[in-house]
Amino acid sequence: MNAKPGSTIIAARVLVCCPGRNFVTLIIQTDDGVTGYGDATLNGRERAVASYLQDHVVPMLIGRDAHRIEDLWQLLYRGAYWRRGPVTMTAIAAVDVALWDIKAKYAGMPLYQLLGGRSRDRLLVYGHATGRDVEETLDAIAELKEQGYEAIRAQSGVPGLGKIYGVSESGQAYEPAAGDLPTEEAWDTTSYLRHVPTLFEAIRLRFGDALHLLHDAHHRLSPNEAAQLGRRLEPYQLFWLEDVTPADNPESLRRVRSQTTTPLAIGEVFNSLFDCKLLIQEQLIDYIRASIVHAGGITHWRRIAEFAAIYQVRTGCHGATDLSPITMGCALQVGAWLPNFGIQEHMPHQTPIEEVFTADYRFESGYMYCGESPGHGVVVDEEAAKRFPYKRAYLPVNRLQRDGTMWDW
Ligand code: KDG
Ligand code: MG
Secondary structure, three states: OEOOOOOEEEEEEEEEEOOOOOEEEEEEEEOOOOEEEEEOOOOOOHHHHHHHHHHHHHHHHOOEEOOOHHHHHHHHHHHOOOOOOHHHHHHHHHHHHHHHHHHHHHHOOEHHHHHOOOOOOOEEEEEEEEEOOHHHHHHHHHHHHHOOOOEEEEEEOOOOOOOOOOOOOOOOOOOOOOOOOOOEEEEOHHHHHHHHHHHHHHHHHHHOOOOEEEEEOOOOOOHHHHHHHHHHHHHHOOOEEEOOOOOOOOOHHHHHHHHOOOOEEEOOOOOOHHHHHHHHHOOOOOEEOOOOOOOOHHHHHHHHHHHHHHOOOEEEEOOOOOOOHHHHHHHHHHHHHOOOEEEEEOOOOOOOHHHOEEEOOEEEOOEEEOOOOOEOOEEEOHHHHOOOOOOOOOOOEEEEOOOOOEEOO
């Protein structure tokens, strides 16, 4: 097991910082001065992953051969005995991504070259349009169209409900966690189901048929409610309808799938191939949303993506801003290679994140372009990170407006 000189891991450390929002980064160094960076951010539970890494994984890395990515993955996955789960799989992902970064730097190549080279020149991305009401959402779509987006996720406030998760108040991204404790929002499915088709009718009326439209139901519906929504949205030809039911129960999608042809996407909370298996095998979804950071890194995510290819399911990686630029860099590198790439979520990170993370990817007119520098193309300034200490922050939670019952948010 001892590494040959020249690729031995001599240091690994965990960095938790908050340049606008919390990020956890694993930094691995080899004896000949190569550094790899892995994202370990699990929104709202950041310190759990930092501890998993610091207390239980880092000691196992020192002295090992950085090139043995697969073997180290298996060691961390099988060796823990307690398999899967978001904390474990995010921690493993951070190690895996840092090691792929190192390997590609040794090779002097961008990561996509190690996976098999390019399958495409650029990657279609979708932007986020949200508004407190339909008019505001229409204006947000107009702005994104100006920037060249060809695919847009549209959400709006629901009449009769106050602020709901998925809709921003300030015109910025809707999801940065805020507050020392979660705020509580009110939800009513009947009002939501009545409202959503009116939003998409207004969008098609104003912008026509060419735009790709997406919508996120954020796990809040029963299978039958989801089937109703899918049917009612069919006239508006969505690119996808996301997370219609809670992700815990994949069988729920059988009912939805059999009742509607609206394309379905799910999986941003998945962390293993075993979460995705039934949905893919039975072709109950069109897009799998698992991300590299929460689904075991490139080594495991690649297995999910290649399994999906067999069943004509394409990828649509989660890309909200709680995934660090490292995860975006990796998503673009693997997306440049993956034959069954579908689309990439794009929610630009906000200032001052660029003081800590420098990324070589870029957005231009509705598409993203991965960089050509060796590795995944994202580096972290540890000194700068010290200026942005961790701040506990939560996303809101949801209760039924009717009687205060706890609900999915
Ligand atoms: O941390 C949770 C967010 O990343 C998630 O709620 C965002 O649903 C989301 C999306 O589709 O990006
Ligand atoms: Mg989502």
